[in-house]
Amino acid sequence: MDPQDVERIKPFKLVKYFTFTSLIVILVGTLALSIVIAHKAETVLIKRSEEYALLMAENLNHQVFLQFVIPAALQFGQVIQLRNKALFDRLDRVVRNTLHSFSVETVNIYDRKNNVIFYSFDKTLLGKEGLGGIDYQQALKGKSTSRLVRREGFWSTLVCAPKESELRTYVPLRAEKPLSNIEGPILGVFEIVQDLSSEYQTIAHFKYSVMATSVLIMGVLFMVLRYIVKRGEKIIEKRAVERLLLREKLNQAERLASLGEMVASVSHEIRNPLGIISSTAELLKAKTTRQDPNDTLADVIVQEAKRLNTIVTDFLDFARPPSLNLISCNVGRILEQNLEFLAPEIRQKGFEIRKRFATHVPDMQADAGLLYRAFLNILMNAMQAMPDGGTIAIEVAAGTDSLSCEFADNGPGIPEETLKKIWDPFFTTKEKGSGLGLPIVKKIIEGHGGTVVIANREEKGTKVIVTLPLSDTAPAENSSGRT
Numbered sequence: 001m002d003p004q005d006v007e008r009i010k011p012f013k014l015v016k017y018f019t020f021t022s023l024i025v026i027l028v029g030t031l032a033l034s035i036v037i038a039h040k041a042e043t044v045l046i047k048r049s050e051e052y053a054l055l056m057a058e059n060l061n062h063q064v065f066l067q068f069v070i071p072a073a074l075q076f077g078q079v080i081q082l083r084n085k086a087l088f089d090r091l092d093r094v095v096r097n098t099l100h101s102f103s104v105e106t107v108n109i110y111d112r113k114n115n116v117i118f119y120s121f122d123k124t125l126l127g128k129e130g131l132g133g134i135d136y137q138q139a140l141k142g143k144s145t146s147r148l149v150r151r152e153g154f155w156s157t158l159v160c161a162p163k164e165s166e167l168r169t170y171v172p173l174r175a176e177k178p179l180s181n182i183e184g185p186i187l188g189v190f191e192i193v194q195d196l197s198s199e200y201q202t203i204a205h206f207k208y209s210v211m212a213t214s215v216l217i218m219g220v221l222f223m224v225l226r227y228i229v230k231r232g233e234k235i236i237e238k239r240a241v242e243r244l245l246l247r248e249k250l251n252q253a254e255r256l257a258s259l260g261e262m263v264a265s266v267s268h269e270i271r272n273p274l275g276i277i278s279s280t281a282e283l284l285k286a287k288t289t290r291q292d293p294n295d296t297l298a299d300v301i302v303q304e305a306k307r308l309n310t311i312v313t314d315f316l317d318f319a320r321p322p323s324l325n326l327i328s329c330n331v332g333r334i335l336e337q338n339l340e341f342l343a344p345e346i347r348q349k350g351f352e353i354r355k356r357f358a359t360h361v362p363d364m365q366a367d368a369g370l371l372y373r374a375f376l377n378i379l380m381n382a383m384q385a386m387p388d389g390g391t392i393a394i395e396v397a398a399g400t401d402s403l404s405c406e407f408a409d410n411g412p413g414i415p416e417e418t419l420k421k422i423w424d425p426f427f428t429t430k431e432k433g434s435g436l437g438l439p440i441v442k443k444i445i446e447g448h449g450g451t452v453v454i455a456n457r458e459e460k461g462t463k464v465i466v467t468l469p470l471s472d473t474a475p476a477e478n479s480s481g482r483t
Contacts, residue, residue, distance in 0.1 A: 015034065022222050030214040038207040044200050046167060050146045053169035053192045056102050057144070060190060062237040063098040064091070064109075065176050091119050105166065108126035108191035109173065110136055120186075132189060135170040139189040144171045148196075278305040324447060329368040329401060331468070332361040332379040332396060338375050342383070357396040364403065364470050366448055377437045378407050378464050383413035385462065402450075403468050410461040414454070422454060 041074040066090050095107055106129075110118040115132045116126050123248070125131070135145045167452040169192045184289030216238050281301035339353060379418065382392050386409060393408040414422065425439045438454075445452045 008151075013399075022225065026215070026222060030211055030218065033214055034207045037210055038203055041203045042381065044412055045196065045203065046146070047150060048198060049167045049194055050169060052102075052196060053146065053167065054144060054171065056099060057169065057171035057190050058106060058258075060095065060098050060107070060192075061171070061173055062176065063094055065187075066174065067094045069175070089117070095119070103194065104192055106193045108193070110189040110191065112140065112186060112188050131190075132170070132191070135168070136189050136191075139170040139172045140186060142172055142183075142186065144169065146170075149363070165200045167194045167196055168192075168423045169194070183188055236355050243342065258287045278302065278309065281305055285335070313453075324367040324370065325363045325399040326367060327373070328363045329366050330361055330363050331366075331405060332357050334368055335375055335394060335396070335405070337372060338379055341376065342379060345383065349387075351383060352389075352391045354391060354393040356393070358398045359397065362398055362403065362470060364468065366468065367444075370444045370447070374441045374466075375405070377441050377468075381437065382407060382409040382411070382462070382464075385409055390461075398470070399422040401469055401470055405468075407466075408457060408461060410459075410465040413456040413460065413462055419454070419456070427456060 072087060072090070091109075095109075097109065106121040107119075108117050108125060110116065111118050114129060115136055116127060116129050117131060118127075120126055132139075135147055138145045146167055146169045147169060150164070169190075171190045172186045173188040173190055177184050185382075198317065242312055285299060286301060303469050335355075345351075379392065391410050393406075395406045395408075397404050397406075422438055423442055425436060428437075442452050445466055445468070448468055450466060452467075453465045455463060455465075
């Protein structure tokens with residue numbers, strides 16, 4: 001097949017583009033999915049932590065007002081006494097007893113006027129001013145706010161969880177009015193700090209699990225789809241090759257059909273005058289023999305007429321479809337008849353025939369005459385390839401549904417360029433020959449539903465392998481032995 005034709009029938013290489021596109025889509029999709037899930041989990045975590053802080057603040061507000069604000073106001077006349085250790089210890093005891101069952105990192109309480117911390121778990125913050133910021137101002141207006149504080153940048157949260165994460169909730173500290181739902185005045189501000197580092201680590205691990213699972217699933221899907229696409233591409237390429245071969249065979253069949261019609265017509269026109277020439281030469285030979293026995297001119301005419309008749313017969317056999325006369329025959333016996341016919345030439349030129357037939361060569365339905373002609377042509381070609389003698393090995397093997405015959409010689413072999421054209425009609429390397437011997441052999445074998453292959457042997461010489469299908473076979477005794 002022409003390399004340009006092969007290149008032309010190659011389908012679009014989808015695998016390459018599919019591979020890179022799918023890889024990008026998988027990576028982007030997995031990253032986006034993990035970010036969305038992590039963001040959703042973070043939102044839920046912050047919301048629940050804020051609700052948790054408000055619950056703590058509500059409880060803390062009630063206990064601080066009842067157990068600290070009222071007693072301090074009655075005893076000291078005011079709530080805030082930063083340097084009064086007894087007052088601080090009392091507030092510390094109330095706060096810690098109230099929050100002992102809650103998960104909280106620290107609590108800061110700001111006064112109402114100066115944004116000063118007058119209570120904190122961290123005593124180094126006592127008396128510090130201006131730390132509340134805008135959240136403190138919002139709490140003084142009666143609005144509770146929360147703020148998430150991370151120790152690392154925003155982009156780090158896309159890849160890994162920050163090492164430290166805190167939720168700071170600011171809630172107003174109000175006076176309570178007994179037996180009333182009306183809120184009292186704001187006395188200060190609670191700052192409740194929750195450590196969410198471990199929760200964020202859990203979210204990060206969950207995000208990694210989602211990414212790993214997604215990559216694994218998408219990777220498997222990617223490999224499956226890639227296999228399917230490659231498989232489909234091979235099927236498309238195979239079918240394209242088959243279509244091209246079928247088109248070539250169809251074109252060749254049309255050419256051969258046209259050639260066959262022409263050859264048949266010409267051969268019929270040649271055969272009639274050729275018969276007259278042959279018969280006239282026979283009469284001329286009879287007359288000249290009586291007058292001059294040494295005159296061989298008529299013999300030359302007769303011989304050449306016979307050779308031309310043989311060529312015309314080959315043309316007709318090639319041009320018309322083979323008409324098979326199927327009978328029960330045995331390939332082993334047909335080969336023995338071939339060897340018996342060629343025996344004089346085999347002895348004269350010193351050929352060695354090596355036979356290796358199956359123990360039982362089954363009978364088959366075939367045209368014995370046509371098979372005899374095909375095998376004879378193969379054997380004569382092998383002998384012509386070794387004009388000084390040589391070895392011809394004939395092997396017959398029988399399978400369950402087919403029978404094979406292999407002919408091997410130790411001649412010089414066939415050049416590769418010649419091997420490509422060996423089945424072409426009218427192609428020959430002999431000085432005298434029609435170039436139809438092997439095409440007729442192929443036509444006979446394929447007419448029986450078989451195949452014929454010619455190839456060079458690895459060591460030396462040529463081998464011809466004929467395979468014929470078996471149908472309605474019956475075992476038969478071996479028709480030959482070993483020589």
